[in-house]
Amino acid sequence: MNDPARRLTLSADTWDLLWSFVHRILVVNLGLVLGCLPLLIGLLAVAEPWRYPIFFGLLAVLAGPAVAAAFSYLNEEDSRPPVRLFVRAYRRHWRRALAVAAVVTALVGVLVADIAMLYDAMPGAALVPLLVVLAVLLVSAGSCALALLPDSNLGLRSVARVAVYAAVRGWQWSLVSLVVAVVALVLVNQAPLLGLTTVPGCAAWVMLINARFQLNALSLSVVRVGQPPV
Structure with missing residues (x-):
């Protein structure tokens, strides 16, 4: 007769894979919290942050380098990459990631203001669905751009062009990333301490997978040499 406990026992390789994933998520959680600390402090200090869109928009821009570093760290081939690789990725990509985050935040802010x-x-209300779609695509394009930064030597213009094309081409993954x-954000808002220790890294991992699906559809072998997607 088979022992149920034995059937539930995982192999050593499976345990190693699980602990590797947990290790990456914990490091990414810590990195994202530290990278977004000004924004988190602002959200804790202000009861109605939507009343100060410019201030919190500027703080949100600071999240760009942390997200790019998280994507780079999650892409590491080492089973348990050391924390210094996250710091190294942050220092290497922070300028370009900050530029991407600034452009995306500014454009989304304009669209949200137009929607409001x-x-x-009427007839302006007829444009609201289009503006919402554009905002979703911009957020997804920003995610693709931040995922592409560590894996290519493309200039910002090329990165932006590829990211926008990927977001439009893989619109279904754009929706998934937005929902995630x-x-x-809702989970962190409801339980800040528990949410910040578990949710950000998992969300970054799912968004990175979605960005990979979107970018892989563009034949990256062509994109990496600097030619536009066809």
Whole structure:
């Protein structure tokens, strides 16, 4: 008769894979919390942050380098990459990641302002669905751009062009990434301590997988040599 406990016992390779994943998620959680610390402090200090969009928009830009470093760290081939690789990725990509985050935040801010002005008045309200779609695609394009930064030597213009094309081409993954980001924010808001120790790294991992699906559809062997996707 088979022992149920034996059937539940995992192999050594499976345990190693699980602990490797947990190790990466914990490091990414710590890195994202430290990288987004000004934004987190601002959210804790202000009861109604939506009343100060410019201030919190500037703080949100600081999340770009941390997210790029998280994507780079999650892409490491080592089973348990040391923490210094996260720090190294942050220092290497922070300028370009900051530029990407600044552009995406500014454009999304403009779209949100337009939506707030037009949603209750015709004929402007007819444009709201289009503006919402554009905002979703911008967020997804930003995610793709941050995922592409560590894996290519492309200039920012080429990265932006590839990221936008990938976001439009893989729109279904754009929606998934947006849902994951929203769910992560809700969970962190409901249980800040527990959420910050578990959710950010898992959300970054899912968004990175989605970005890979979107970018792989563009034949990256062509993109990496600097030619536009066809």
